[in-house]
Amino acid sequence: MFESLTAFVFRSRGTRFACGVLICVALVGLDLGRRSGVTPLATAVWPVGAQVAAGQTLVLQGRGHIPMPQQTPAAHASSLLALPATHPASVMAFWFAGARESADNVQIAASQFDWRTQQWSAARFVVNRHEVGAQLGFGIRRLGNPVAWLDAHGKVHLFVVATGLGGWAAARIVHLRQRDAGQDFSKLSFEVVRVLPLSWLWNTSFLVRTAPLALADGGMVLPVHFELGIKYPVALRFDGNGEFKGMVRISSRKHLLQPTLLMLKEAEWLALMRDQSPMGKVAVAQTTDGGQHWRDVPELTLDNPDSSVAGLATGPGRLWLAHNSSLHSRNVLDLSESTDGKNWPLAQALAHGSGSDEYSYPAITWADDSLWLSYTDQRQRISWQRFAFPATSSTSTPAR
Template identity: 45%
Template sequence: MERPLPPRAAARSRTVLACLTVVLAIGAAESARWTRSARAAAAPSTLPAVVPGRVSLTELSRSMIPMPRNTPSAHASALATLPGDRMVTFWWAGSRESGPDVKVYASQWHNGKWGEPWEVASRDSLGKALGFGVRRIGNPVAWTDRHGRIHLYVVATGLGGWAASRVAHMVSSDEGTSFQMKRVLPMSPMFNTSVLVRTNAVGLVDGGWWLPVYFELGIKYPMLMAFGPDGEPTGLARIGARTTTLQPAIVPVSRLEVRAWMRDASDQRRVQHARSRDGGASWEDLPPLALNNESTSVAALRLANGDFLMLHNHMGNKDSSRSTLRLSLSKDGQTWRPVADVARGGAGDEFSYPTMQQVGNELHVTYTFQRQAIAHHRYRISIGENI
């Protein structure tokens, strides 16, 4: 028989439960309010006509993105396109995750190679722009709008850990050379904290975009925030009802159907799956995929022939690491087959947090390499009946 809690402990327990109930109630009301407003901006990206045929990927090159000096740790890369088949990548680097010297850096892809990195944001620069102290810097995500401006979203915390994080929204009009602070994104009823970003944004027909986001404080759940062509937020919708999923990778399938695949923080360790039938305004949870995934971020996109590509951390029967980064292919989004292992190592190795960007008929992949650098692989995409 369990002993009753002491009066003070019982009171604390009741207080915690009451606070959690309030947070969930406020979150539900906030999600409903934002979801209604999201319907007006729920048209997914312009989808090209499906080209029948099988897909083939041919690796063209692999390299390491140049690192800034004296930064032994690097993680969480993001890609954004630039005019002329160019790209820019962002990532954080420093002595260690959450270290006081962590900064966001960038490098540009031009003429088949990556240029020297430059500093984009630090604790001091973000704190000065935001007007409050920044203790930690985390994941960056980038999107280039129709006017060529780069919108950079960076996770930043004040007091506390990642559960106290906010998302800073910065904008560059000179291809990432410099950024101006625009706002802290309004996403959470908990003093606008406990929200983070990780995965690629998705373009909308009207020139706006969707930014995948997620809430993480005790429970975890994914969301998408809609932006208009002017870069102003227009809505927020929760993805599904699960409370152990995060870091959604969002892919439009048609004008109204959208899929999302998520990292799983439960004991299932499977890629979780959700679907919207009304252009992202509301979502239903689907059964998890048969793909295992060691509680880490995934990346996904749709090819011209209608197939889906996903990068995820495959695990063997006795494996519980991020040592295998696998590329898998699917026709329906539910059943997947392996295409190739982009990176594979032994116990203790890490190849994780992938991102993908298609530029013309080329697929670009970046990912964290051993927490020491950012790796880049480039593939040619071919589609044809005889492949």
């Protein structure tokens, strides 16, 4: 009798817990629906100096590993930030590093590529979870997935995933801003702006991964995703000062995450997404009115093993996508090119391994007349590659 009663109580508690979780997920979904209104029409811009004529092929300019902080055996999820011509560096890279993913000592690391020496600087940690927690007023267990953006005043902003109890699915997005607009990398530091206000449930279960889309007004659109129970992509709008202005859901599907945004025309964009369904492809959504409304369109024919992709448009008819192209592993990383966003022939093999090798979570940007890529290499370091075109490729130091 006691055993039967105990089993009944545990079943009841389990049922109540499951119902509670479902109710929370439903309420978060309803809240997102309430918050996801139509944002103002936005027009995107091409990267500065990136209008390369169609038909020009890529030329490898350099490759290697970005320096790691000393005695740091693990690294993941890099982000690349193109810097203006007045800056001493061409590109800045951010990633999270520590003993392993989710370890207590994980911090956000950074390095920059000096255009005079053509070398990466020694890496240094720029964001610590304890400092972030102290500024927020509550504890942070993990940090990850830094995404960088340069505002209209030349300050670097970082958007990072921060978790408490519940792991990655219960994460929040913390917005940080450079303390001053100086260009001394040794003094680069960040202060917390706030946790992005994305849902009533303590802003839980939104994560960031890929680079923002630059807008003509100096603002940007930051692609993020929701990940509690169901997964769907969202576009966040920011002005040139980094002020959050609203959000719109990108897709009605419930198994998509980590969107990357590509510009076809000023007000016509694509979102290419990681798909957790058994399809094994890259999912697609499209807007034709500058992000005010989105609609689902057929997936790409590219194979993808439920893994993050990174895209960039460098001009009309020149779209690039870094992606894992093996159905069942992340040991093959390729760069494909498209003129229309639908057909994606291979442009460059980036990293091909075998077995348990992993080359994943790519990032892509344009700087100094070059296409730059970074990616996780074996979860131990961040690798990079740089490509130019025949008209701009040179082994000499580029002029600025």
